[in-house]
Amino acid sequence: MKNRLRVLYLSTEVAPFAKTGGLADVASALPKALFEDGHDVRVIMPKYGNINERRYTLREVIRLKEIPIRVGKQDHMVSAKSAFLPDTKVQVYFLDYKPFFERTDYYVDSATGVDFPDNAERFFLFCKAVLETIKLLHWEPHIIHCNDWQTAMVPWLLKNNYQEDPFFAKAITVLSVHNLAYQGSFPTETLQRLGLPEELGSAGSELECYGKINFLKAGLSAADIITTVSPTYAIEIQNDPELGCGLNGLLKDRKEDLCGILNGVDYAVWNPETDPLIPEKFSAANLKGKIKNKEELMTRARLPYNPAVPVIGVISRLADQKGFDLIAAAMDDLLALKVQMVILGTGEPKYHKLLEKLSKAHPQQVAVFLTFDDQLAHLIEAGSDMFLMPSRYEPCGLNQMYSLRYGTIPIVRKTGGLADTIIDYDADANHGNGFVFEKYDAKALKSAVSRAVKLFKDDKSWQKLIKRCMKLDFSWHAAADKYVKLYLKLENSKKKK
Numbered sequence: 001m002k003n004r005l006r007v008l009y010l011s012t013e014v015a016p017f018a019k020t021g022g023l024a025d026v027a028s029a030l031p032k033a034l035f036e037d038g039h040d041v042r043v044i045m046p047k048y049g050n051i052n053e054r055r056y057t058l059r060e061v062i063r064l065k066e067i068p069i070r071v072g073k074q075d076h077m078v079s080a081k082s083a084f085l086p087d088t089k090v091q092v093y094f095l096d097y098k099p100f101f102e103r104t105d106y107y108v109d110s111a112t113g114v115d116f117p118d119n120a121e122r123f124f125l126f127c128k129a130v131l132e133t134i135k136l137l138h139w140e141p142h143i144i145h146c147n148d149w150q151t152a153m154v155p156w157l158l159k160n161n162y163q164e165d166p167f168f169a170k171a172i173t174v175l176s177v178h179n180l181a182y183q184g185s186f187p188t189e190t191l192q193r194l195g196l197p198e199e200l201g202s203a204g205s206e207l208e209c210y211g212k213i214n215f216l217k218a219g220l221s222a223a224d225i226i227t228t229v230s231p232t233y234a235i236e237i238q239n240d241p242e243l244g245c246g247l248n249g250l251l252k253d254r255k256e257d258l259c260g261i262l263n264g265v266d267y268a269v270w271n272p273e274t275d276p277l278i279p280e281k282f283s284a285a286n287l288k289g290k291i292k293n294k295e296e297l298m299t300r301a302r303l304p305y306n307p308a309v310p311v312i313g314v315i316s317r318l319a320d321q322k323g324f325d326l327i328a329a330a331m332d333d334l335l336a337l338k339v340q341m342v343i344l345g346t347g348e349p350k351y352h353k354l355l356e357k358l359s360k361a362h363p364q365q366v367a368v369f370l371t372f373d374d375q376l377a378h379l380i381e382a383g384s385d386m387f388l389m390p391s392r393y394e395p396c397g398l399n400q401m402y403s404l405r406y407g408t409i410p411i412v413r414k415t416g417g418l419a420d421t422i423i424d425y426d427a428d429a430n431h432g433n434g435f436v437f438e439k440y441d442a443k444a445l446k447s448a449v450s451r452a453v454k455l456f457k458d459d460k461s462w463q464k465l466i467k468r469c470m471k472l473d474f475s476w477h478a479a480a481d482k483y484v485k486l487y488l489k490l491e492n493s494k495k496k497k
């Protein structure tokens with residue numbers, strides 16, 4: 001094939017092996033789509049303690065055993081195992097270093113609720129080990145595609161430690177930002193533990209940021225190109241000081257190299273016609289199964305089933321970003337609209353407490369599951385009538401797109417990827433695919449929900465809306481195409497240099 005690219009894709013979570021949020025879905029679906037497009041893609045991720053080696057048939061790789069990786073004063077012996085993304089031929093390498101990765105949590109210790117104290121060493125080691133691993137594989141990538149702060153030191157390392165290495169002469173680095181609020185920021189004392197010179201903590205260094213070291217900033221400075229996961233978020237992070245999280249200036253300086261590409265949906269995983277995780281399959285042509293899923297969801301949630309009462313689903317990390325303070329502020333008004341709510345999420349303890357209180361206060365109307373449960377997530381998508389995402393900000397958001405395919409009408413705040421995917425029904429009844437509110441307050445949220453509830457009561461219009469939503473196509477191919485065009489443009493410009 002002409003223009004076949006070797007793409008190394010780096011992520012610290014990849015579904016179904018390890019997932020805390022949307023990144024895992026992207027890191028599985030995009031490599032798959034690139035592979036189907038004819039490119040040679042390999043993925044590297046850490047081997048965490050809860051990745052089942054048997055279930056996914058992880059194999060040892062003889063030449064990738066006991067690779068010495070220096071972090072601080074010590075060489076750490078890293079080995080790699082390999083497997084395929086399920087039902088594909090996309091090769092995934094798992095970097096195995098038990099003292100750092102043999103844990104069931106990835107970034108935050110759920111026992112304490114705070115970040116692991118050795119996160120800087122863990123992910124710096126991962127970045128270094130990635131580069132040594134591919135050298136040992138003799139597999140020279142054209143593109144090294146990094147994601148978020150955990151892999152952001154790769155472009156920095158290439159620029160600073162490997163600039164003379166002919167093995168990487170061709171390599172172009174892409175850094176995708178899935179959420180700018182997570183930056184990998186550590187006190188400058190960390191430099192010593194990483195074995196890096198002290199002066200890198202001083203102003204003017206790519207690694208320094210507001211008196212600390214910052215992995216994401218180093219990556220954003222060093223990468224050849226920066227992408228983020230929706231066009232609107234790409235603009236917001238340059239212009240909105242809150243969303244820019246202290247990096248607006250740098251992002252503006254690099255605006256020629258920054259672009260937003262909307263994530264897609266992996267319809268092999270999120271499709272009510274084939275979904276093995278839901279009790280009854282359904283399609284736009286035959287919606288009977290959706291009713292069964294709603295009944296089943298109500299049974300799971302221990303809420304009374306009534307087809308005339310709209311069920312609103314929520315699936316989310318419980319973080320400030322996601323708008324739970326709004327949900328709490330609007331709850332009484334929402335429940336007065338005679339809706340039921342099923343909420344699935346884990347995260348910050350304050351939201352665990354808040355949601356528990358709400359479900360206890362309204363046992364007939366609110367059910368809360370404070371856990372991570374993929375199967376239940378699919379059932380909520382399939383069995384709810386509406387899906388609520390009142391995010392303060394949302395780089396892309398996947399659940400609104402999953403909801404569309406399951407005929408579950410999204411109610412969203414107009415921000416980031418939500419603004420790029422959902423059109424308000426009342427503003428445009430011919431193209432609308434959800435209900436949108438703009439102002440971040442409880443009144444605006446309530447008004448959007450009440451508009452949705454009003455339409456729900458008009459069964460004919462509601463069914464028509466459901467069918468339109470289910471037919472929309474947000475598949476990965478369009479997004480993968482955009483990435484490939486970007487890769488090729490970069491490759492050509494590098495050749496010319």
Ligand code: ADP
Nearest residue numbers: 021022316317345371372373374377397398399
């Ligand atoms: P983010 O990446 O900010 O968490 P996204 O909407 O991009 O948000 O992606 C979230 C992904 O994580 C979706 O696939 C969603 O279904 C899943 N998810 C979030 N919380 C849970 C949970 N508690 N149980 C199961 N899946 C969850």
